[in-house]
Amino acid sequence: MIRTPLRPLARILRAREKGENPDVIERENKRLRHEAMRDRERMRAEGRLLVLGSMFVGAFFVVGMRMGALAATDPSEPRASAAGSAIMAQRADIVDRNGRVLATNLETHALYAQPPQMVDPVAAARGLASIFPDLKEDELVENFTGKRKFLWIKKKISPEQMQAVHEIGDPGLLFGPREMRLYPNGPIAAHVLGGASFGREGVASAEVIGVAGVEKQFDADLRDPARDDAPLQLSLDLTVQATVERVLHGGMTIMNAKGAAAVLMDVSTGEIIALASLPDFDPNSRPRVLTEGDASDSPLFNRAVQGVYELGSVFKIFTAAQTIELGLGNADTLIDTKGPLTWGRHRIREFRNKNYGPFLSVTDVMVKSSNIGTARMAMEIGGARQQDFLRSLGFFEATPLEMVEAASGRPLLPRNWSDISTMTVSYGHGISSSPVHLAAGYASLLNGGTRVRPTLIKRAAPQVGEQVVRPETSAAARDMLRAVVARGTASFGDVEGYRVGGKTGTADKPRPRGGGYYDDKVIATFASVFPADDPKYVLVVTLDEPVETSDDEPRRTAGWTAVPVAAEIIRRTAPLMGLRPEIEPAALEGVTLTSN
Incomplete structure (x- = not known):
C-alpha cells in the first residue's frame, strides 16, 4: 500500500511562491485520506452484513422446510434410543388348511415412563392406578420420584387405555408401538398353536417369539423376512x-x-x-x-x-x-x-x-x-x-x-x-x-x-x-x-x-x-x-x-x-369333512326271492 504524504514538498513550494497558505494542502489531504478510509470500512461492513443476511436466509429456509416436512407426517411420540441391533417385529400368520386365520398380528402400544420429564409424578401415579387397577399407586410414586430414568409400565394397552393415559397429560408418560400376537379363535387349537410372547424390547418395537407349540417350532421360519408375508398353513380344519x-x-x-x-x-x-x-x-x-x-x-x-x-x-x-x-x-x-x-x-x-x-x-x-x-x-x-x-x-x-x-x-x-x-x-x-x-x-x-x-x-x-x-x-x-x-x-x-x-x-x-x-x-x-x-x-x-x-x-x-x-x-x-353317509343294506334273512 502506497501512503500519500500530507504535506508534499512540490505543492508546498508552489503554494509559497504564489503566497498561499500551505496548511490548506495538509487539511485537504487529511480529508481525502479519511474519506478513503471511511469508504473502505463501509464496503467491508456491507460485505459482512450481506454474508450474515445470506446465512439467516438459509437458516430460515432450512427451518421452514423441516417444519413443512414434520407437518406433513403423522404425529408420533418422542423415542428414547439406544445403540444395538435392530429388532424385527414382523411375524407371519398361521392359517388352517382352508386359509382361515389361527394366529395373526395386531398393532398396539406399550406404555413407559421417563420420570425426569414428568411434571407431576404423584398425579400421574394416581391417574395410572385408576386406569390400571393392577398397578399400585404408592409403588408408582416411589418409582417416579426416585432415581430411575426409565420404567416400563404396561407392555400392551388397549386404544381406550391409551386415550385415558393421554388425558393425564404428563409429558413423561410415553407410548411405544407394538406388534402383538393375536389368536382370534381364543382357546381353539391352543395346544397346537402354543402361544407367543415378547423377546427383546425397545421403545420403538418389540420382538415377538414363540414360546410353545408350532409357534416355537417354526419360530425362525415365521420371523423370516424371506417369507414375504406368506402364512404358515397347518393341516388343521378350524371347523x-x-x-x-x-x-x-x-x-x-x-x-x-x-x-x-x-x-x-x-x-x-x-x-x-x-x-x-x-x-x-x-x-x-x-x-x-x-x-x-x-x-x-x-x-x-x-x-x-x-x-x-x-x-x-x-x-x-x-x-x-x-x-x-x-x-x-x-x-x-x-x-x-x-x-x-x-x-x-x-x-x-x-x-x-x-x-x-x-x-x-x-x-x-x-x-x-x-x-x-x-x-x-x-x-x-x-x-x-x-x-x-x-x-x-x-x-x-x-x-x-x-x-x-x-x-x-x-x-x-x-x-x-x-x-x-x-x-x-x-x-x-x-x-x-x-x-x-x-x-x-x-x-x-x-x-x-x-x-x-x-x-x-x-x-x-x-x-x-x-x-x-x-x-x-x-x-x-x-x-x-x-x-x-x-x-x-x-x-x-x-x-x-x-x-x-x-x-x-x-x-x-x-x-x-x-x-x-x-x-x-x-x-x-x-x-x-x-x-x-x-x-x-x-x-x-x-x-x-x-x-x-x-x-x-x-x-x-x-x-x-x-x-x-x-x-x-x-x-x-x-x-x-365331506363324507356322505351310506346306508348299509339290511340282511336278507327270511326274505324269499321270487321271479315274475
Whole structure:
C-alpha cells in the first residue's frame, strides 16, 4: 500500500511562491485520506452484513422446510434410543388348511415412563392406578420420584387405555408401538398353536417369539423376512377342530373325567385334522407353568402329545394283525382262551374273570377283548418279532410331530422284554404311548399297510412310506375292528351311515408313587377308523379317570365312556369333512326271492 504524504514538498513550494497558505494542502489531504478510509470500512461492513443476511436466509429456509416436512407426517411420540441391533417385529400368520386365520398380528402400544420429564409424578401415579387397577399407586410414586430414568409400565394397552393415559397429560408418560400376537379363535387349537410372547424390547418395537407349540417350532421360519408375508398353513380344519373340542368337553363333563384328548388323522397323508387336549387355555393370556405338583394337572399340558399312558386293549389289533401277517393264523383261526394263563408267578385273567369258553376265533378274541387269547397269540409271535413290528409302527421313537412338546412324548418300554412283557404288551400293558402314537399306528395298519407319520402341515399328496403289512392283512384288521363295533365291546360306537370300526381299551391308572395301580381310576381309550371298508380317517379319544354314573353302579370301561364320545365326534365331523353317509343294506334273512 502506497501512503500519500500530507504535506508534499512540490505543492508546498508552489503554494509559497504564489503566497498561499500551505496548511490548506495538509487539511485537504487529511480529508481525502479519511474519506478513503471511511469508504473502505463501509464496503467491508456491507460485505459482512450481506454474508450474515445470506446465512439467516438459509437458516430460515432450512427451518421452514423441516417444519413443512414434520407437518406433513403423522404425529408420533418422542423415542428414547439406544445403540444395538435392530429388532424385527414382523411375524407371519398361521392359517388352517382352508386359509382361515389361527394366529395373526395386531398393532398396539406399550406404555413407559421417563420420570425426569414428568411434571407431576404423584398425579400421574394416581391417574395410572385408576386406569390400571393392577398397578399400585404408592409403588408408582416411589418409582417416579426416585432415581430411575426409565420404567416400563404396561407392555400392551388397549386404544381406550391409551386415550385415558393421554388425558393425564404428563409429558413423561410415553407410548411405544407394538406388534402383538393375536389368536382370534381364543382357546381353539391352543395346544397346537402354543402361544407367543415378547423377546427383546425397545421403545420403538418389540420382538415377538414363540414360546410353545408350532409357534416355537417354526419360530425362525415365521420371523423370516424371506417369507414375504406368506402364512404358515397347518393341516388343521378350524371347523372340525372346534367341533371336536366342543364334543370332547361335553363328554369329559358328562363322564366326570379329569382330562381328555382326541386325535383325528387322515390315514393316507398323516395330516392331523384336529388335535385336542382338555383342560385347555387361551393363548392370548397364556397361564404360568406349574412350579409344583403334577405337571399333567396344568392346562398347558398336552395330553395328546405329551401324555404317555398305558392304553390297554387298543393294542390287541396289532397282535392280531401280526399273527395274520406272519401266517400263524387267519381271522377264523381258533385260539385257546382257557384261563387263567399262568407264567411263573404271574397269572393273566380276563376282565372281571369272565369265561369266554375254551376257544375263540382271532376275530372273536378282538370282539370279546380276550386278554388270554391275545397273550397266546403274542407268545406264538415271540418277543423279538413283536418288538420289530411295534418299532415299524413308530412305538419306539418320540412323536415325529412339528411341536416342541413332541420330543417329550417318548414311549415307555419294558426294560427287560421278557416273555411276560411280550404277553402284557400284546394287550396294552407294560408299554406306554401317546394318543398321537396310537393314531399313527392305526393309520399305518389300516390304510393298506403303508407307514405314515403324523404331521401338522398341510400336504397335497399321500405319504409314500414303507410297507408294514400286506394289504390283505390291513383289510382283515379293518374287518375285525368293524366286528368289534357291530357286535362287541364298542357297540355304542356305531354311527349310522359311516361303518365305524374300532377297539376299546381300559387300562388301570398307575400310582405315581409306590408302584401298583389304582383300583378305581382308569385311562379309557377308543381307537376307531371310518369308513371301515374304505378308511379315510382315524380317531383316537382318551378320557382320564372317567366315571359313568347313570346306573347304580359306576362304570369306567371305555365302552361306556370313551366310545359314546367318539361316536358323537364322528357323527358331527364326518359331514364337515365331506363324507356322505351310506346306508348299509339290511340282511336278507327270511326274505324269499321270487321271479315274475
